[in-house]
Amino acid sequence: MDLPTDIITDHLETTNTVLKSPRMGAEGYLEFENPEKLTSKGESFYLNGNHPEAMKCFQKALKMDENNLSAWKYTGMIQQLSNKHGEAIKSFKKALKIREDDPETLYYLAVSLHETGSYQESGDTAQKLIKIRADWDDAWTILAMSLQGKGDEEGAIEAYGKALEINPLNEDAAINLKELLED
Structure with missing residues (x-):
């Protein structure tokens, strides 16, 4: 058996493929979250008073599943707290179409x-x-x-x-x- 005689100390110089950073892909993972996880995360943000982050989670969840009762309800509750009652009414009515x-x-x-x-x-x-x-x-x-x-x-x-x-x-x-x- 013939073994290579030269020792390669710098593997980066000898590889032709692009190496990914260990942090790459974390952003992509968020894209694969399901509506239930997003809704749960949004509820946590809501209960902790972080309504902007909660709203982002609920909006993402609704893009994935427009029949998400909790996401519509919490969206309306946040709109209500912001004195956007007209928008809140629309959100609550969408929730009631799912469960009257x-x-x-x-x-x-x-x-x-x-x-x-x-x-x-x-x-x-x-x-x-x-x-x-x-x-x-x-x-x-x-x-x-x-x-x-x-x-x-x-x-x-x-x-x-x-x-x-x-x-x-x-x-x-x-x-x-x-x-x-x-x-």
């Missing part, structure tokens, strides 16, 4: 509708929510706020009362009821 009886989405939709002055639609959405989760004090609170916005003070007082019956520590219901009764 999702309580959180109905709640956040009712809130954004209320914030835009759509009291009737907000109240109708809150009624749907109460049929699903009658034990949720915030559902009764948003119904009360919608009724109050429409001028139905008697209905609002009753709904605030129901919210406080479920959760006596609901500050929004307590404050709004007190203001309503003082007027």
Whole structure:
């Protein structure tokens, strides 16, 4: 057997192929993330208060899967926090096309509708929510706020009362009821 007699000390000079940096490919790995991982990462960013990064994750997830309920819901929640209620309403309605009886989405939709002055639609959405989760004090609170916005003070007082019956520590219901009764 003949072995090479010259020793090669610099392998880079003798190879014809391009060597990749060990860090190359990390960017490419992100492209192969699935919508569930992106949504989970976005939820973590959201819960930690990093809404811009969360939004990027949700938008990427939605490009991969436009039927991602959580991504639509969180997108709407971030838009709502940014006072972009019109955009939030669109996002929540897309989420409800995927699952029409999702309580959180109905709640956040009712809130954004209320914030835009759509009291009737907000109240109708809150009624749907109460049929699903009658034990949720915030559902009764948003119904009360919608009724109050429409001028139905008697209905609002009753709904605030129901919210406080479920959760006596609901500050929004307590404050709004007190203001309503003082007027």
